[in-house]
Amino acid sequence: MAKEDYKDFPAERRNKVVEIVTNEGSIRVGDLARMLDVSEITIRRDLDHLQSRGKLERTHGGAVSNTRLQIESDFRQKRQTNQTIKQELARTVLEFVNPGDTLFVNSGTTMLETLCEISALPITIFTNNGGLDDRITYGQAELNFLGGTFRQQSHALVGPLTMQALSNINAGKSILGVDGFSISGGLTSPNMMEAEVTRKMIDRTRGEVILVADHSKIGVISSFFISQADRIDILVCDDQIPGEYLRELESADIRVIIAGQN
Numbered sequence: 327m328a329k330e331d332y333k334d335f336p337a338e339r340r341n342k343v344v345e346i347v348t349n350e351g352s353i354r355v356g357d358l359a360r361m362l363d364v365s366e367i368t369i370r371r372d373l374d375h376l377q378s379r380g381k382l383e384r385t386h387g388g389a390v391s392n393t394r395l396q397i398e399s400d401f402r403q404k405r406q407t408n409q410t411i412k413q414e415l416a417r418t419v420l421e422f423v424n425p426g427d428t429l430f431v432n433s434g435t436t437m438l439e440t441l442c443e444i445s446a447l448p449i450t451i452f453t454n455n456g457g458l459d460d461r462i463t464y465g466q467a468e469l470n471f472l473g474g475t476f477r478q479q480s481h482a483l484v485g486p487l488t489m490q491a492l493s494n495i496n497a498g499k500s501i502l503g504v505d506g507f508s509i510s511g512g513l514t515s516p517n518m519m520e521a522e523v524t525r526k527m528i529d530r531t532r533g534e535v536i537l538v539a540d541h542s543k544i545g546v547i548s549s550f551f552i553s554q555a556d557r558i559d560i561l562v563c564d565d566q567i568p569g570e571y572l573r574e575l576e577s578a579d580i581r582v583i584i585a586g587q588n
Contacts, residue, residue, distance in 0.1 A: 520550075
């Protein structure tokens, strides 16, 4: 369809908007208006319409793509995905951990890399991460496994025993990984029991909640809600996070730390 035709065919124009946002990851209202030769008011209305139908996420200045996580990946498969980035994220987390801290660390491969880094410090860790790695140092940290039922798919400990243990702990900080993080959808998980555990960790945290997620988790909405995005104090991500997300998160007073940058 020619650019000039988009003015008179809103359905086709909105489909094109979704296509552009999906390909670009994020885009500004003005850029969309110029690309489709329509007014910014028209684009804003289109974005509101598309957000109401879950096609994208509206930001103050434009839109970002979102993705529905349909299938939970196997733990071994996840370990091979963005592994170098996850290791860089884990090293960056060290900046926020102090001697004497009591921390919650949840499940997932990013959190396993994080445990490998922070376990050398004189801290107390409570975790439902059942992943094993010989890089974890047991000399300095007091590493406490919360107990519960072991999920083979994610190597997470979940269930009533896990929840009961969390009810008796007050952590100073939480360091968390998720399968999905979205401005509108918040923190999400493909598994209901893991969502419950992470939500409980947040509820039992008396200080900072630190989310550690590579760019592939940004804009993803999974099946089970954990918390709203504004419950997060700090997001540690890599430099491939869409620019619109950076602006939106900063406007929500969420501190964004890009791994590997001083």
